[in-house]
Amino acid sequence: MILKVAWRNIWRSRIRSIIVLSSIAIGIWAGLVIIGFSFGMNNERTAAAIGATLGHSQAHHRAFIEDPQPSAVLSEAAIEELETTLDAQNFVTGYAKRTVLQGMVASPKKTRATRIIGVDAEAERKVTTIPSYMIEGDFFESKTRKGVVISEKLAKKMGLGMRKKLVLTFQDQRGIIHKATFRVSGIYRTLNAAWDELNLYVQQDDIEKIVGGSLIHEVLISYDKSEDTEQKTQAIVSQVNGPTVITSWKENSPELGFADDMMGIMLVLVLGIIMLALLFGIINNMLMAVLERRRELGMLMAVGMNKRKVFLMILLETLMLGVVAGPIGIVLGDVTVRAMMQIGLDLSTKKDGLAELGVGSVIYPEIVPEYYVIIAIMVITTALIASLFPAYKALKLNPVAAIRGN
């Protein structure tokens, strides 16, 4: 019956209770929408970076990690060992061997520092999503000799366009400097503006013909899913010996890994702030409810309701506010996020800024079920904390004075 009393007490002041319930529900709704969009944005950025540039993990010679010199190549034996290991892992969906050289790119107008990535186009297409970011030409599908794929950003800065010539200057593993003319066969634009500005792609065959031999600096590895990347990477690491170093995408892009790790903490902080605001609203509501019922509480204590039960009654009333509003907020949030998953949030006006962050202009939120549990726990905890002060005030009432209305 105490439960019944608590429930009916909530509805004594209908408008006040509806206002408090609405504020809790809206707070939770806002929290879920923020979480949905934050995760959507972060996951899109991470997925785009993994897909287009990072892979799930990468293999290099130890010396390349310390200093990416042209001489820090993976030997044929190391590559063979790595390939055997990767072929044996059922979670590895593909890998692509790359040549990575620091060099200069020159157009008739300008010269810039660049990173030249030599790729086996066939393998690269299986492992990365770069071909899907082509805005002009193709990713070495038409067999153009000495073709180069540059970014839109680089093309603009260098004054280049399709079929225009450019000169690449780079050093080989023996320290010999080569200068070769390439022709733009494709222009790409990823979501990562910083990557686009620095990197251009050429075919590995062309590089090998120029330097006169195989030159593999990097192996990009792709997994079936992005979950448990660290464990999967460790499984490969444990089977590869010698100077070959396998690093996960979080190690290869620490800023992206840090953002991913911090996301959860930041969102719990945001939720904490929302709950803090709700806390004061609930305390205020319950304090008013207790003070309005001084006479009744005094009577209950006079006739023999012990302090534990008085406390329990106030606690139940406060918890009920959370129990009623919580599911409403969660359902509203869930419906909103699901609807936005179809529509997306169009931020085209902030397109350039978002591109700097590696995110597209339309953001699609994601459902993160574990946060529903976290929110439910936080609401209950908030309600429990909010009940303490009003319950304390109730317990401090003097029954005689309260019955008199003093």
Added chain:
Amino acid sequence: MSKAVIEVKGLHKIYEGAVPVKAVNGIDLVISEGEFTALKGPSGCGKTTLLNLLGGLDQPNSGSIIIDGTDITRLSDNQLIDFRLHHIGFVFQAYNLIPVLSATENVSFIMLLQNRSKNERLERANQLLKAVGLVGKEDKRPGELSGGQQQRVAVARALASKPKFVLADEPTANLDSESTSKLLEIMLQLNEQENMTFVFATHDDRVIAKAKRVVGVSDGKIISDTSK
């Protein structure tokens, strides 16, 4: 001779302040089982303070109050709450019913605090509501009842816990003549049929006229004690 339900010895209660007020000033009183006693006196004479002390709602400065063999002045706050729950019934001037509960639920609530079963609660509540003449009003909430009817629910509630005695502070103060007569009639009936002890603090002549024993209080002292 009837068994004593309440034994008060040398009771003093002083309210401290700029001028200390001796609200109860050396009262000795014995109330026996089945009595229908009125504590009468003008406002501020100390009768409500005495009633609060008898009900364990207030602590005296000195003296003892022995109820059913227990000196309640020696009990802790928690023990007093439990003692009140099982030994004392209360009727208040302003009824003080729980507005969100029906008449039956208001009467049952105190039995819930005593951890009695649902069936027992319902059976006794209905029996008491019948005894106070509220058949058909069981599901009404206080707001749907008249003042007299609310006070009758309060009497039923006071009796629900099967107390040793009922303390009533100005129970008729807010009632009209007809409701007062009806209430007194019911309480007398319960007194006679169930041998329930009633102690009233009142200055209502209608209550005093019906009381079997009238204790006069003035300046915190008993100045008269007459039995009819």
